Amino acid sequence: xxxxxKRVERLxxxxxxxxxxxxxxxxxxxxxxxxxxxxxELEALEREHPELDDELSPTHRVGSDLGKGFLQxxxxxxxxxxxxxxxxxxxxxxxxxxxxxxPGEAPDVVGELKFDGTGxxxxxxxxxxxxxxxxxDGSRGDVVTxxxxxxxxxxxxxxxxxxxxxFEIRGEIVMPxxxxxRLNAEREFNEEPLFANPRNAAAGTLKxxxxxxxxxxxxxAYFYYMLGEDLPHATHYDNMQAARAWGFKVSDHMVxxxxxxxxxxxxxxxxAERRQLPVATDGLVFKVDSLRQQLNLGFTAKSPRWAIxxxxxxxxxxxxxxxxxxDVGRMGTVTPVANLEPVQLSGTVVRxxxxxxxxxxxxxxxxxxxxxxxxxGGEIIPKxxxxxxxxxxxxAAPVRFVSHCPACGTPLVRVxxxxxxxxxxxxxxxxxxxGRVEHFVGRRMMNIDGIGAETVSALFxxxxxxxxxxxxxxxxxxxxxxxxxxxxGAVRIVDGVRASCDVPFERVVYALSIPYVGETTAKKVARAxxxxxxxxxxxxxxxxxxxxxxxxxxxGIVEYFSVPANRETVERLRAAGVCxxxxxxxxxxxxxxxxxxxxxxxxxxxxxxxxxxxELIERNGGRNVGSISKKTDYVLxxxxxxxxxxxxxxxxxxxxxxxDEFLAMIE
Ligand code: IVH
Numbered sequence: 001x002x003x004x005x006k007r008v009e010r011l012x013x014x015x016x017x018x019x020x021x022x023x024x025x026x027x028x029x030x031x032x033x034x035x036x037x038x039x040x041e042l043e044a045l046e047r048e049h050p051e052l053d054d055e056l057s058p059t060h061r062v063g064s065d066l067g068k069g070f071l072q073x074x075x076x077x078x079x080x081x082x083x084x085x086x087x088x089x090x091x092x093x094x095x096x097x098x099x100x101x102x103p104g105e106a107p108d109v110v111g112e113l114k115f116d117g118t119g120x121x122x123x124x125x126x127x128x129x130x131x132x133x134x135x136x137d138g139s140r141g142d143v144v145t146x147x148x149x150x151x152x153x154x155x156x157x158x159x160x161x162x163x164x165x166x167f168e169i170r171g172e173i174v175m176p177x178x179x180x181x182r183l184n185a186e187r188e189f190n191e192e193p194l195f196a197n198p199r200n201a202a203a204g205t206l207k208x209x210x211x212x213x214x215x216x217x218x219x220x221a222y223f224y225y226m227l228g229e230d231l232p233h234a235t236h237y238d239n240m241q242a243a244r245a246w247g248f249k250v251s252d253h254m255v256x257x258x259x260x261x262x263x264x265x266x267x268x269x270x271x272a273e274r275r276q277l278p279v280a281t282d283g284l285v286f287k288v289d290s291l292r293q294q295l296n297l298g299f300t301a302k303s304p305r306w307a308i309x310x311x312x313x314x315x316x317x318x319x320x321x322x323x324x325x326x327d328v329g330r331m332g333t334v335t336p337v338a339n340l341e342p343v344q345l346s347g348t349v350v351r352x353x354x355x356x357x358x359x360x361x362x363x364x365x366x367x368x369x370x371x372x373x374x375x376x377g378g379e380i381i382p383k384x385x386x387x388x389x390x391x392x393x394x395x396a397a398p399v400r401f402v403s404h405c406p407a408c409g410t411p412l413v414r415v416x417x418x419x420x421x422x423x424x425x426x427x428x429x430x431x432x433x434x435g436r437v438e439h440f441v442g443r444r445m446m447n448i449d450g451i452g453a454e455t456v457s458a459l460f461x462x463x464x465x466x467x468x469x470x471x472x473x474x475x476x477x478x479x480x481x482x483x484x485x486x487x488x489g490a491v492r493i494v495d496g497v498r499a500s501c502d503v504p505f506e507r508v509v510y511a512l513s514i515p516y517v518g519e520t521t522a523k524k525v526a527r528a529x530x531x532x533x534x535x536x537x538x539x540x541x542x543x544x545x546x547x548x549x550x551x552x553x554x555x556g557i558v559e560y561f562s563v564p565a566n567r568e569t570v571e572r573l574r575a576a577g578v579c580x581x582x583x584x585x586x587x588x589x590x591x592x593x594x595x596x597x598x599x600x601x602x603x604x605x606x607x608x609x610x611x612x613x614x615e616l617i618e619r620n621g622g623r624n625v626g627s628i629s630k631k632t633d634y635v636l637x638x639x640x641x642x643x644x645x646x647x648x649x650x651x652x653x654x655x656x657x658x659x660d661e662f663l664a665m666i667e
Contacts, residue, residue, distance in 0.1 A: 004045055008052050011042040015058040029626060031544040031551075069209045070142035075121060076168060077227050079135045081302060082114075082285060084309035088267050091286060092260055094308045098288060101305070102296055107288045110237050111266045112254040113274070114283040114309050115222050117174035118203040120148065125166050127158040127246075129640075134206065144206055148173070149604050149640045150215035155247035156639065163246055167228030171221050171248070174279045175202040179218035189442075190518035194381070198280045210548065212609045213520075220279065223248040235289045256289060271312060283311035316375040317350065318388060319343035321366065324355070324399050326406045330435025330513055332422040334412060336361050336401060338372060338384050345376050353382040357419040358401040367396040407431045427565065433467065434460050436513045440468040444519060445511035446500040450492040458482050468511075469569045471497050472576035501577040508579055509535070512566075515556030524548055525557065527615070531581035532570060536561045547611070593666050594622030598631060602645050603638025607659050610638075620666045628654060636662050 001009075018035055030038075043059050046052060085091060098107055119135040132148035134141040148154060151173065175183070180198040187194050195201035205217045226239045233239045237256055244250040253270065257263050267284065274281050288294050288306040297305040320341040327335045336355040343350050353374050355361045364387055366372065371388040404411050405423035407430055412421040423429050437456045441448040448471070451459075459465035462482055464474065474497060479490035503511075510522035517525065528546040529535035535557070543554035560566055574580050599617050601610055601624065608616065613636060614624050625632060628648045635641075635649045635656045649656050657665075 004049050005052055008042065008045050008049070011038055011045070012054075012057055015039060015042065031541040034541075070144060070207070072136065072140050073131065073133050073143050074140045075133065075136075075138070076123075079119060079121060079138050079141070079170070080299065080304060081138075082307055082309040083300075083303045084283070084311050086311050086313060088264060088310065091263060091267070091308060091310050094286070095260060095263065098297065098306070102293055105293065106258075107290060107293050108235075108237075109257045109263065110254060110287045110289045111257050111263065111270075112224060112285050112287070113222075113251050113270070113277075113281045114285045114311070115172035115174055115224075115251075116197070116199050116280040116282040117172040117221075118199065118206055119170065120144075120173050120206075120221065121168055121170050122148070122154070123166075123168050124158065124163065127163055129154070129156050142207070146211045146604065146640060146642075147206055147208065147214040148221075150211050151219045151221055153220050153249045158246040160245050160247075162232055162242065164228050164230045164232070167226060167231065169223050169243060169248065170225040170227070171223030173202050173206055173219055173221045174198060175205065176218065176220055176278045177280065178278065180280075183217060186519070188381075189444075196383075211604060212611060213548075215604075215609075221249060222251055222279070224250070224254075224285070231291070234291055236287055236291065236294070237289050239291075257286075267310065274312065281312075283309050285309050315345065316373045316385065317343045317345040318371055318373055319350075321368070321370045321372050321399075324366070326402050328405060328407045328423055328429065328431040328435075330432055330439050331515060332405075332424065332426065332429065332432050333420045334402065334405065334423060335420075338366070340372070340374065343374065345374060345382065350374055350376070350382045353384050355384050358421060359419050361399070361401055366399045367392055368399060369393050369396055405429055430460065437465060437468055437471070439513055440511045441471070441496075442511075445507055446503050447496075447507075448493070448500050449496040450489055451496070455485070455493075458484070467565075467569060469572035469576070472573065472578075501579060503579060505531070505579050505582050508532075508573070512560070512570075514560045516553045517556065521548065521553055524611075527582060532574070533580075536567065536570070590619045590621070591666065592621035594620045596621060596623065597633035598623045598625045599634050599636050600625055600628050600632050600645075600649075601636045601638075603641040605638040605659050607663065613662070616666060628652065634662075 015035070015038055018030055018038075039059065042057070046057065046059060083094075085094075095109065121133045121135070121141070122129060123131040123133075129145070129149070131143060132145045133143055136142060149156060175198040177198065180195070180201050183201060184194045195204060201217075202219060205214055205219055208214050223243055224240065225236075226243055231239050232242045237254070240250045240254060253273070255266065257266055263286065270284055286308050288297060294304070294306040299305060322339045322341060325337050325339060327337055329335065335357070338353045338355055340351055340353060353372075355364060355366070364384055366384070366387055369392075371391040372384050373386040373388065374382050375385040376382045401421065402412065405425065408423065408425050408428055410423050410425040410429065413424050414421050423432065426432055434453075434456045437460070438451075438453055440446055441451045441456075456465070459470075459474075459482070464478055464482070465471060474494060476487065476490040476494050479485050479493055480487060485493075506523045506526035509526040510517065510519050514522075524546055525535065525543070529538060538557070540551065540554040540558050543549050543557055544551060561570075570580075594617060599622050601613055601617075604610075605613065617624055617636075628635060628645060630652055632649075632652070632654050635645070635654055637646070637656050637658060641656075646656065
């Protein structure tokens, strides 16, 4: 083999290994940069030597949907969609057609909710969940078993008895409204892109590579379709009741309907009741109840003839655009917001609605004074979904996105690959400065009581506070010089500032407004660095070695600490007594009970999260390694350790221990 061929082979082997470690093991051992460099070298070699091409080369994954971290599996029965309609008349026509297709029998129909989430197929063997696969392209999907196992309402081991040895059950993974709103509020706060609706949030969450994060997001699942050779009953309805008894969540709103009148009544009743449901639904599904009749009716190429979906019309309101403002966030992101003639929409009065960013604004093609459609499909912030072009006033000018910062006049810049325009004047642009101070004092950051947006503005205008460090120089007297602040309020603020010195280091890191560093990232970064001096000194490569820190975040951190004004702020905060290291107790609680032994963690745990186990291993003198090899000393296995790993561990004779055993080792 010549040199090029050897090099190509080696690069492919290493890239495959790194891919595996990154996507499957979730524990990369090289930085993204190193990985990219290797990939580029391989691409160049393959270009120069077309004879060495191989369709399974890692270069062929780039840009495809595959390889985003999940293995794929084929569906035993294809996952089809449903024919749908928006009119009750068409539901009746479907019912008529169905009756004619099975003459002499009056088919019972089951009415149920159409859950607005993401479809999932679960396989159970001997009552145990063995695989969870997304819909994918209908014939193959991603294997997301680890993530699905974090959903508490999905039974891992079925209850009761009477289930077939092998069967499939399909349902919808949903994010309940409450969780959706919590997640979006958190994302808005961190200036991360919001999820447009619970469906996107559920689908996005299910594809996360970190099951611990999936677990945190509170997904839920409802089941509506059982498949298999030896199902317990001859009707859909009875099978679903059996599924409920085995521990699946099956909607209470599933009912048997015997007549057209029943169907109509069900539609009107559910259109009202769905507003009270804890999860998003976008309609109803009607299914022929008898499995034998279903078999007779069969499928078209795309959907079953034995079922139809009736979709609810989304709730929207039409109102006039008064003006468009451009809000500037603490990170400089400029968001277009429509100011509207107040309008009533599902229970609240809407005055402002987001147009998200320039791309979306351009798609909408909003003109001055336009009549707009506002939708609240459940989003916390209503959004503009359409324009009534016919009602446009003649000669109305299109609304343009601003080219300069509406607050400070600086030309805006657009970060490559992102939809947002940003004002780059971090130090002169008032809403950015005051936004960072507001963030700093917030409840989940330094939690300084008594300072709201108005006080921050007043403090800024008076010149008392020009940056977060100035808060620590405030005195009761200086505060009382401001309009509207009495002694009591001033004392409260000064006390609050003093108390903030006890806030743990990870929250301080979050409070600093480092680009892309949200609450979770701050925690990980703070714990990994241990103290501010180390954090300030870390390179991008060192930072990307921290779990969940990608190149963008790493670059944001390095850039932040390269700015002298930020370093000066840190020094002033330190001098004021703000906590700049993880607490002593955390580092003191160490032992050497694991004596340098190496561990591989796999599966989902009950007593601690994976991250916590990793930390426990390190604190007790052990080492975490990404994948099982001859050198691994132990495998710490949770509930659903992958069968391939288990096999490998057994083959190499590596002890597989459970949580309790592990905890006993470090006791
Ligand atoms: S039955 C062969 N029932 O809607 C038909 N689907 O538009 C199997 N969905 O892919 C699907 N609620 O993800 C069925 N009660 C329900 C449903 C439901 C939501 C989803 C499902 C399906 C899509 C079709």
